[in-house]
Amino acid sequence: MSTYLIEIDRSLCSGFGSCLKEAPGVFALDDGGVVTLLVAETDDEAVLDAAGSCPMGAIAVFECATGEQAA
Amino acid sequence: MNGVVIVGAGLAGSRCAEALRAGGAELPITLIGSEPVGPYERPALSKEFLAGTRAQEDLFLRPPGSWGERDIDLRLGSPVERIDLRRRTVLLRGEELGWSHLVLATGSRARQLPGTAFPNVHHLRTLADAIALRAAIQADSRLVVVGAGFVGAEVASTATALGARVTIVEAETAPLARVAGAEVGRLLADRWRGEGVTLHLGARISHVDQDAVELADGTSIPYDTLLVAVGSEPASDLLGGPAGIPTDAVGRTQNDGVYACGDVAGFDGSRAEHWTSASGQAVAVASAILGRPERYASTPYFWSDQFGLRLQMVGTTAGWSNVELDGDPTSFRARYVDEEGKPLAVLLGNRSAEVAAARRELATAA
Numbered sequence: 461m462s463t464y465l466i467e468i469d470r471s472l473c474s475g476f477g478s479c480l481k482e483a484p485g486v487f488a489l490d491d492g493g494v495v496t497l498l499v500a501e502t503d504d505e506a507v508l509d510a511a512g513s514c515p516m517g518a519i520a521v522f523e524c525a526t527g528e529q530a531a
Numbered sequence: 532m533n534g535v536v537i538v539g540a541g542l543a544g545s546r547c548a549e550a551l552r553a554g555g556a557e558l559p560i561t562l563i564g565s566e567p568v569g570p571y572e573r574p575a576l577s578k579e580f581l582a583g584t585r586a587q588e589d590l591f592l593r594p595p596g597s598w599g600e601r602d603i604d605l606r607l608g609s610p611v612e613r614i615d616l617r618r619r620t621v622l623l624r625g626e627e628l629g630w631s632h633l634v635l636a637t638g639s640r641a642r643q644l645p646g647t648a649f650p651n652v653h654h655l656r657t658l659a660d661a662i663a664l665r666a667a668i669q670a671d672s673r674l675v676v677v678g679a680g681f682v683g684a685e686v687a688s689t690a691t692a693l694g695a696r697v698t699i700v701e702a703e704t705a706p707l708a709r710v711a712g713a714e715v716g717r718l719l720a721d722r723w724r725g726e727g728v729t730l731h732l733g734a735r736i737s738h739v740d741q742d743a744v745e746l747a748d749g750t751s752i753p754y755d756t757l758l759v760a761v762g763s764e765p766a767s768d769l770l771g772g773p774a775g776i777p778t779d780a781v782g783r784t785q786n787d788g789v790y791a792c793g794d795v796a797g798f799d800g801s802r803a804e805h806w807t808s809a810s811g812q813a814v815a816v817a818s819a820i821l822g823r824p825e826r827y828a829s830t831p832y833f834w835s836d837q838f839g840l841r842l843q844m845v846g847t848t849a850g851w852s853n854v855e856l857d858g859d860p861t862s863f864r865a866r867y868v869d870e871e872g873k874p875l876a877v878l879l880g881n882r883s884a885e886v887a888a889a890r891r892e893l894a895t896a897a
Binding site for chain 2: 475512515516530531
């Protein structure tokens with residue numbers, strides 16, 4: 461099992477909320493409708509789908525062990 | 532009268548209203564939409580909504596009550612009939628509303644094809660269009676799409692998944708050829724054909740009957756439902772012309788106190804029809820109204836979901852001379868460069884992890 465580091469670019473977020481649907485324990489929208497992280501790292505593989513689902517390409521996921529971008 | 536009147540309650544108009552409030556504006560704000568529903572996500576109309584996997588109430592940009600909570604007076608269901616720049620009013624349902632700041636965010640409308648005014652001929656722009664189209668697309672019914680652009684491709688994709696038999700008719704020799712070039716266009720055409728779509732490329736339409744599209748070469752393509760997806764034009768009836776409403780880099784028009792943003796705006800010299808530009812321009816207009824103008828200048832970006840491909844384009848391909856294509860119809864990267872090899876745009880197919888790197892590369896090259 462891998463642990464993932466999540467990076468979000470709030471300046472790109474348009475508030476679609478697709479990441480919340482994929483990984484509700486990791487992402488949330490703030491009062492302005494912009495994404496925030498509930499955790500910085502997770503072993504929940506759903507973050508890979510969350511990154512892929514973001515139409516804005518505002519989410520990047522890295523493997524903690526290797527530092528390689530996973531999604 | 533001191534107040535902001537925003538004409539158009541799509542993404543640009545509603546984001547502008549929100550950004551004004553978020554920036555501390557205490558002026559009255561009136562947000563006027565011609566459609567009977569509050570601000571919603573238009574990109575889903577050709578995809579999840581048409582597919583039936585997302586309900587109407589899940590399309591709203593904000594919960595319906597949130598506009599009132601922010602003291603934004605949302606008026607829906609009627610278009611503004613007229614604006615008076617000298618007296619600073621708009622006419623809405625016979626009522627004159629005054630303004631100190633007027634924001635025109637009327638968007639764009641679907642281009643028509645002459646001689647196609649039949650009940651089974653559709654366009655896709657509004658929620659009402661999408662509801663009508665959804666009712667028309669049945670399993671095993673024949674859908675013909677005129678125009679292989681993004682809307683046409685996305686509807687074709689959704690309809691194919693719903694079991695319709697889909698034919699696309701396109702004047703160019705490859706899909707998305709003007710944006711992506713012939714080489715990438717051929718790759719997309721392969722993908723679409725592999726998904727069961729019939730393509731007529733380089734097609735000249737001689738005329739359209741109520742049940743068939745007739746091509747100049749004598750081919751007759753029968754249909755139950757026809758979608759005309761031949762692009763859009765700015766809804767610039769109130770102000771501006773065929774190129775939209777010209778503005779500077781914060782959305783100011785040449786008329787004092789009048790701004791434009793979104794699809795209708797010829798924003799700082801160019802008109803875009805993308806989510807990101809509408810949203811960013813709206814924020815710039817709000818900043819100008821708030822008296823601390825911040826220009827909108829960001830790398831163009833858009834995405835499209837079609838036939839199991841997520842296409843994401845960063846930058847703009849205008850003026851490209853060479854394309855470096857890597858991959859196949861299931862996953863690819865096309866890099867567009869100018870004569871000197873300077874990167875102009877990157878189009879990714881199912882490679883969303885590379886978007887951030889593409890943005891960085893183009894920002895550095897700019």
